[in-house]
Amino acid sequence: MSTPAHLQVKGLSAGYSGFAVLRDIHIETQPGITVILGPNGAGKTTLLRALAGLIARQGEVLLDGAPLSPQDATACVRRGLALVAEGRQLFPQMSVTENLELGGWLTPASERKHRLAQAFEDFPRLKERASQLAGTMSGGEQQMVAVARAMMCGPRLLMLDEPSLGLAPRMVDELLAIVQRIARQQGVTVLMVEQNVRKALSVADRGYVLERGRIVAADGAAQLLASDTIRRAYLGAA
Numbered sequence: 001m002s003t004p005a006h007l008q009v010k011g012l013s014a015g016y017s018g019f020a021v022l023r024d025i026h027i028e029t030q031p032g033i034t035v036i037l038g039p040n041g042a043g044k045t046t047l048l049r050a051l052a053g054l055i056a057r058q059g060e061v062l063l064d065g066a067p068l069s070p071q072d073a074t075a076c077v078r079r080g081l082a083l084v085a086e087g088r089q090l091f092p093q094m095s096v097t098e099n100l101e102l103g104g105w106l107t108p109a110s111e112r113k114h115r116l117a118q119a120f121e122d123f124p125r126l127k128e129r130a131s132q133l134a135g136t137m138s139g140g141e142q143q144m145v146a147v148a149r150a151m152m153c154g155p156r157l158l159m160l161d162e163p164s165l166g167l168a169p170r171m172v173d174e175l176l177a178i179v180q181r182i183a184r185q186q187g188v189t190v191l192m193v194e195q196n197v198r199k200a201l202s203v204a205d206r207g208y209v210l211e212r213g214r215i216v217a218a219d220g221a222a223q224l225l226a227s228d229t230i231r232r233a234y235l236g237a238a
Ligand SMILES: Nc1ncnc2c1ncn2[C@@H]1O[C@H](COP(=O)(O)OP(=O)(O)OP(=O)(O)O)[C@@H](O)[C@H]1O
Pocket: 016, 019, 021, 038, 039, 040, 041, 042, 043, 044, 045, 046, 047
């Protein structure tokens, strides 16, 4: 088990060609799962993309106290960040094993073999289907391939963008349970965007609410789950 990564985001702003989306974001991860909630268009995906070095940003981002260089996705991977983007982006004509091996592109071959074994231990469903073409798997199985592939680069900070999107409730439970196990047993810090608010908060340790590009609430997951504001806005409580 590695020491959990500590991410600190201080005064981050980001957007697209002059159009500001995120303003003055402050977040900090703790060991375990941190969830980011918020309505469509709030800027959740933009935040993960800015942290992963895929788009420009202003402000300070520290990983274990040392600055992460902005807009350098390869440097981010080398520092232990992995992002599972919305939409999975698997190679549909390649097998599960081949997809996973591609995830370990920066990893020496011997280490890659070890990580593949770990991935199949974490995702037993994928072990049974190791030689199946990724494009022929169910939505939930494909999402598992996407997460397992991200784990192949040995991340210390795993970022997931709506992993439960489009999955049946049982598959959501199975996937989130695996993510929770990875966080607890392997010491991987998880930063996860979710619209499945109740389920996400029930596995998370901490949560932030992002609305119109700003953080409007930050608290322990249990406190957010119990808060009237969250219940009214996100859990459909009267
Ligand atoms: N490539 C882009 N170019 C220009 N604007 C963009 C781009 N991607 C996103 N946006 C805009 O940035 C804002 C935030 O989008 P973002 O995808 O981060 O929201 P989100 O919180 O992830 O929403 P959702 O829950 O629907 O996934 C939106 O107004 C969106 O239209």
